[in-house]
Amino acid sequence: MPPSAYPRPLPASLGRIVLIVRALCVLGALSLIAVPLWFWASPEAIESLAPSMVGVKEMSIDARAQWLGGALSLLPVSLGLYALWQLWRLFTEYAAGRVFGRAALAHLRRFAWALLGTALLAPLVRAATSVALTLGNPPGRRMLVVGFSWNDYMAVLLAAVLIAIATVMAEAVRVAEENESFV
16 A cells, blocks of 8 residues: 555544535435436426526427436436545545545546536536427427536536646655655
8 A cells, every 4th residue: 555545544624524525425316316306207397497497488398308308317417426426435535534545536536527527518418408398399499508607617617626636636646655665
C-alpha cells in the first residue's frame, strides 16, 4: 500500500460531513427512482409540471407519451445513481481516513465525470421530452424545444472544476509517493 494511502485520523468535522453526505446520497437515490416513476405515471403531474420543465404548453398526454418520457428518464436516472454511488464510495474512503488514497481519487474523478455527463445530458433529455410530449399533437403543433439554462452551465463548470481538482490531487499523490520512495 502506498504511504499516502495509510489511514489517518479523521477530523470530527469531516466525520459529520461523511454522515450528512451519505444521508443525502440515500435520499437522492430514493428521489431519483421515485420521482420519475410518480411523474410519468401521473398525467396530472405531467400536465401541471411539464410546461415549466421542458417549455411546452400544448401537449398530448397519452400512454405513448408517458412511456417515451419514462424511457427518456432512464439514462439520466442511471447516470445520477452512478454519480451518487461514486460519492458514497468516496466518502467511505474519507470515513476510513484515506482522503488522498488512489481509490478516493478514482471515486472523485468518476463522480466528476458523471456530473459532467449529467449536466450535458440534461438539455438533450429536455429536448427529447418536448418531442415525446407533443408527438400526439396534430401536424404543425409538434415541438422540439431546445434550451440551455444557467443551472446547466454552472453544473458543467462545477464538473470541470472537480475533474481538475481530482487530476491535480492525483498528480500530488504521485509526486508524494515518488518522493517517499527516495527516502
